[in-house]
Amino acid sequence: MKQYLLSVYQPEGDPPAPEVLETIMRDLDALNRELKAAGAWVFAGGLNPPSTATVVRLQDNDVLTTDGPFAEGKEHIGGFTIIKAPDLDAALEWGRKLARATSLPIEVRPFQNEAED
Numbered sequence: 001m002k003q004y005l006l007s008v009y010q011p012e013g014d015p016p017a018p019e020v021l022e023t024i025m026r027d028l029d030a031l032n033r034e035l036k037a038a039g040a041w042v043f044a045g046g047l048n049p050p051s052t053a054t055v056v057r058l059q060d061n062d063v064l065t066t067d068g069p070f071a072e073g074k075e076h077i078g079g080f081t082i083i084k085a086p087d088l089d090a091a092l093e094w095g096r097k098l099a100r101a102t103s104l105p106i107e108v109r110p111f112q113n114e115a116e117d
Contacts, residue, residue, distance in 0.1 A: 001084040003042060004091040006098050007107040010078030027101035035083060040094060046079040078104070 035041035
């Protein structure tokens with residue numbers, strides 16, 4: 001089975017109200033249990049805000065380290081789930097379920113495998 005990254009795109013700003021966040025967390029917990037029961041769950045995690053990011057980049061043979069996210073935007077990756085799925089259609093269905101649980105945009109992207117390198 002291929003592995004897919006389901007990226008959760010979160011808008012900038014304050015988190016949802018506690019009663020809304022409680023529902024989202026309950027739905028995410030249910031989805032994670034469903035993923036595990038189906039044998040599709042590999043790993044998942046939430047990220048700290050972009051302000052905690054550090055960027056390391058090569059510039060003129062020097063490695064520079066700077067604070068903050070690489071790209072400025074109104075959305076950022078707030079979390080992710082890595083799943084196993086037989087094909088893109090199955091991965092997209094998990095992405096749909098994650099979008100319903102979080103009410104946020106989800107990017108579904110396959111990992112490269114060694115045969116595709």
